[in-house]
Every structure is written in structure tokens, then in C-alpha cells.
Amino acid sequence: MSTPDGPATVRITVRAGEVRITAWGPGAQRAGTAVPAWLGAADRPEDFDPCGHPLLTRLHRTTPWLRLGSTGRTWDALVPAVLEQKVTVVEAHRVWRALLRLAGEPAPGPAPEGMRVIPSPRRLLDVTDWEWHRCGLDGARRRALRAVAGVASRLEPDHAADSPTLQRRMCTVPGIGVWTAAEVVQRVFGCPDTVSYGDYHLKNQVGFALTGAARTDDDGMMALLEPWRGQRQRVVRLLLAGGVARAPRFGPRNAPTDHRRI
Numbered sequence: 001m002s003t004p005d006g007p008a009t010v011r012i013t014v015r016a017g018e019v020r021i022t023a024w025g026p027g028a029q030r031a032g033t034a035v036p037a038w039l040g041a042a043d044r045p046e047d048f049d050p051c052g053h054p055l056l057t058r059l060h061r062t063t064p065w066l067r068l069g070s071t072g073r074t075w076d077a078l079v080p081a082v083l084e085q086k087v088t089v090v091e092a093h094r095v096w097r098a099l100l101r102l103a104g105e106p107a108p109g110p111a112p113e114g115m116r117v118i119p120s121p122r123r124l125l126d127v128t129d130w131e132w133h134r135c136g137l138d139g140a141r142r143r144a145l146r147a148v149a150g151v152a153s154r155l156e157p158d159h160a161a162d163s164p165t166l167q168r169r170m171c172t173v174p175g176i177g178v179w180t181a182a183e184v185v186q187r188v189f190g191c192p193d194t195v196s197y198g199d200y201h202l203k204n205q206v207g208f209a210l211t212g213a214a215r216t217d218d219d220g221m222m223a224l225l226e227p228w229r230g231q232r233q234r235v236v237r238l239l240l241a242g243g244v245a246r247a248p249r250f251g252p253r254n255a256p257t258d259h260r261r262i
Contacts, residue, residue: 001076003027004156007117009109010035024109040067043190048231055209056228056235059242066241068234070190074155074166076118077187081180082144083137091136091257098135103127121152136260144175163191192234195225201247202236208247209239215247 001008006026012035013020019039023032036042045066050056071077083099084092103123104116119127124145132142148155148170155170166188167181179198185191196202197218207216210224225232 001027001031001071001073002118002120003030003073005030007105007108008032009107009111009115011109012039024111026108028108034072037190038069038071040069040190042070043067043192045234048192048228048234051227053210053227055244056238059238059244063238063241066237068186068190068192068237071187072157074157074170074184074188075121075152077184078148078152078155078170078180079118079124079145081183082141082148082175084183085141085144085175085180087141087257095136099127099137102131102135121149124149134260136258138257140175144173147174148176157188163189163194167194186233193230193232195222195232195236197222204247205244206236206239209244214250 001010004027008023008025008027008031010028010031011022013022019035021032021035023029025031045060045064045068048060050060079099080092080096083095099119100116103119103126105119107115107117129142137145151173153159155166155173157166159169163185166185167178170176170181170184171178177198179196182194182196185194186196203216203218203221204214206221206224207213216224222232225235228235
């Protein structure tokens with residue numbers, strides 16, 4: 001991961017019921033002290049009330065291990081979120097891997113061979129258009145990445161102390177919308193309420209789990225989640241973690257677009 005002090009590698013192990021942390025690199029101390037928050041130590045699942053809904057009551061009871069962790073790092077969450085905009089998971093992962101190989105530094109410490117740290121904003125701005133094309137990144141996401149890299153320091157939690165403030169600030173950056181902002185604050189703050197409005201699949205998954213309807217739009221999803229305002233993202237995570245059946249799919253699947261061949 002990156003930190004304000006430099007890159008860090010963190011190894012987390014569980015032995016005899018204890019979590020043990022080992023960290024390397026210039027950012028080791030800062031990253032190591034952040035691990036409890038990553039693992040959801042500050043999360044309060046006991047505040048969640050299923051409101052008598054039988055499915056959520058069961059899931060809340062059978063997944064006591066579920067915690068919403070907070071990383072405290074916007075940049076590390078924002079870059080992959082931009083890469084995931086309006087593309088398949090396969091395509092996003094392919095571009096992410098190519099970017100790390102191109103511009104990421106080797107992870108400090110005894111990390112596995114080939115592990116890389118996310119490029120810094122300055123390094124990302126140095127990537128040329130032809131290198132981006134070789135990674136398979138289209139122009140829209142490329143422009144969004146360059147835009148966020150130019151204001152990255154102002155998007156960290158030190159400058160936006162809560163989830164709504166950070167979302168508003170991110171949405172002023174060209175190429176960053178409500179979906180990307182939601183994906184980021186879910187990770188940065190462990191936000192229990194912000195839902196990924198505009199996600200291609202999520203609305204149907206939530207609608208199918210709560211009503212049995214095969215198709216739901218985003219506004220319909222938010223209406224279904226309204227009884228749990230303040231904990232709406234936790235409801236989504238419970239549904240996803242609980243192995244609830246997916247909504248049926250109709251028609252052909254989206255095929256990944258290889259922008260390197262365009």
C-alpha cells in the first residue's frame with residue numbers, strides 16, 4: 001500500500017486467536033498502526049437493526065464475523081475504482097495488472113516476487129498516452145485518472161473528514177461520479193450507509209434478494225433499502241456475504257473490450 005510516509009508492505013496473521021502484524025518499508029509504522037481499522041475494529045455491527053426482516057435477521061445472526069473496515073487512504077481506493085468504471089471485472093483487472101507492472105514500485109520487505117505498490121500520483125501523471133494504450137486503457141478513464149492525480153492530496157481524509165464531504169469533493173473532479181465516489185468512501189471510511197448507485201449488477205441483486213423481482217432499477221433499490229437508512233451499505237454487504245441467490249440473467253453477457261487493439 002501507499003502511505004504519506006512512503007510505500008509499505010503489511011503481513012497479517014492469526015495465531016492462537018491473536019492478530020499479529022509485521023510491516024516493512026518507509027510507511028511501515030503508519031500502515032501497521034492502521035491495521036485494526038482495516039479489520040473493522042471501529043465498526044459497530046451491533047447498531048444494526050434488521051427491522052424484523054427475516055432474511056436480514058438470519059444473515060445478521062449467521063455472519064457475526066462481518067466487519068466494515070476502513071483504510072484511511074483515498075488514493076489506493078480511487079485508482080482501481082476509476083479503472084472499474086463501465087467495464088467488466090476481467091477488463092478492469094487486466095488494466096490494473098498492466099499499470100502496476102508498468103509504473104508500480106516493487107513492494108518493500110520480503111514480499112512475493114512481482115508484487116507492486118500502487119503508483120504515486122506524480123508517477124501516474126508521467127505515464128504517456130502510448131503507454132496507457134499499451135495497458136489497454138480507454139481515453140475517458142485515462143482523463144479521469146489524470147484529473148484525480150492532479151488533486152490527489154486534497155482528496156485524502158485529512159482534508160475531508162467525513163464520507164459526505166469526501167464524496168462531494170470527488171464529484172467535482174471531471175470523470176468522477178456518484179458510483180466511483182461511493183466505492184471509494186466504502187473503503188476509506190468503512191461507511192455503513194453509502195450504496196454504489198449506478199452499479200450494473202447491484203440493483204438487481206438487492207431487488208431479487210429482498211423482493212424476488214428479477215429486475216430492479218437504482219431508484220427502486222434505494223427505496224427498498226430506505227428502512228435501513230444509516231446502515232444501507234451494511235445491508236448490501238450482508239446480502240453479498242450471505243450467499244443469497246443472484247438475480248437471473250437474461251441475454252448475452254458483456255464481452256470485455258481490449259482497447260489495446262483499437
